[in-house]
Amino acid sequence: MIDLHLIGTGTGNPDHLTRAAIAAMNAADLILLPRKGDEKSDLIDVRRALCAEVLTGQTQVIAFDLPDRDPDTPYRDAVDQWHDAIADAWAAQIAAHLPNGGRLALLVWGDPSLYDSTLRIADRLRAGGMAMTVTVVPGITSLQALTAAHAIPLNDVAAPVLITTGRRLREAGWPDGVDTLAVMLDGKCAFDTLDPAGVTIWWGAYLGMAYEELASGPLATVGPRIVADRAALRARHGWIMDIYLLRRTPAGA
Template sequence: MISLHLIGIGTGNPDHLTAQAVAAMNGADLILLPRKGSAKSDLIDLRRHICAAVLTAPVRMVEFDLPVRDATGPYLAAVQDWHEAIADTWRAQIALHLPQGGTLALLVWGDPSLYDSTLRIAERLKRDGLPIDVHVVPGITSIQALTAAHAIPLNPLAGPVTITTGRLLRAQGWPQGADTVVVMLDAGCAFEVVEPQGTTIWWGAYLGMAHQALEHGPLAEAAPRIAARRAELRAAYGWVMDVYLMRREKVRDAQ
């Protein structure tokens, strides 16, 4: 039996780990650390830094190369194939390093339940008959880190929040009926398709890290600043991990 612990690690700052996360990491027989290519080399460096900061037990750590998603075909089909390739890679690492079973830990950015596919990949292993028991340790999400950095509430008073992706925002526009929208996984400034009138944006990149970047203001004024800063950061680091919240003023019926 493999006891798989999916541990939310926040946005890369060791201070974001809960006591439960630290205990789960120290109780593991093996921690797998994925490498995502040279352009994102500091992602593996952050995972190494987190392990060095919180591990007090002699836990084995193994690094492996994460498969790359094919960006040329239909999106959903490419993601499904990518997840299958990742599951195959996990399976190979488990067979090699935990052949008799044991406790395996994977460090997941943010929280494993929010816009992350680690749980879906783990389900593939279970469907394939691997004796695996999944445990989730919740973590601080990028949304929490964003609202904390800007010192703002997530929701308007007694109001709902819609969480979506950059891909969906660009394809479908502002979600119907929403006043507050959080956008994750935006590969390219999808806020540019939003009507800026009456809209305010709070944006953050590398939240909780030493090079954290923040911008906010009326969308018409802030959007060009964010796009320019995002391009500068990508050129400097080779990757950008960002999230933003937009809020529209309520349009009241004329009396």
């Protein structure tokens, strides 16, 4: 039996770890750290730093190579194939390092429930016959870190918020019936496709880290600067994690 703990680690700052997260990390027999290639070495370095900061016992920490997603396959098909490959990679590491079962932990950026696929990958292993229990240790999301960094509320009074992706915003535009959008997983600055009139943006990258970057203001003036800064930051660090909130003036206001 594998006792899998998916641990939300916030945005990489050890101060974002909950007591429950620290306890779960120390109780694990094995922590698996995905390695995404040399160009993203900082990502695994952050996870290693978290382990070094909080582990006090004999928990084994093992890095493994994460499969790449095929950029030439249609998106949904590519994601399904990618998740199958990741499940196979997990299974190989479990067979190698926990052949008799035990407590396995994976460190998940933000929270395992929000735009993350570790729960779906665990379901693949269970569907394939692996005896596994799954426990989620919630973490601070990048959305919480963004609103805290800018000291703003997520929503206007009595108003809804839609959480979406850059891909959806680019393909479908601003959804009807909502004036506040939280946009995640946007690698191509989809806000640049919108009519900026009356729209304010709050953007953050590497939230909670020493090299955190923030920008906010009218989309018409701040948007182009974010596009340039984002490209420079990605070139400097080899990767970027960012998120933004868009709010437009309601019609008739």
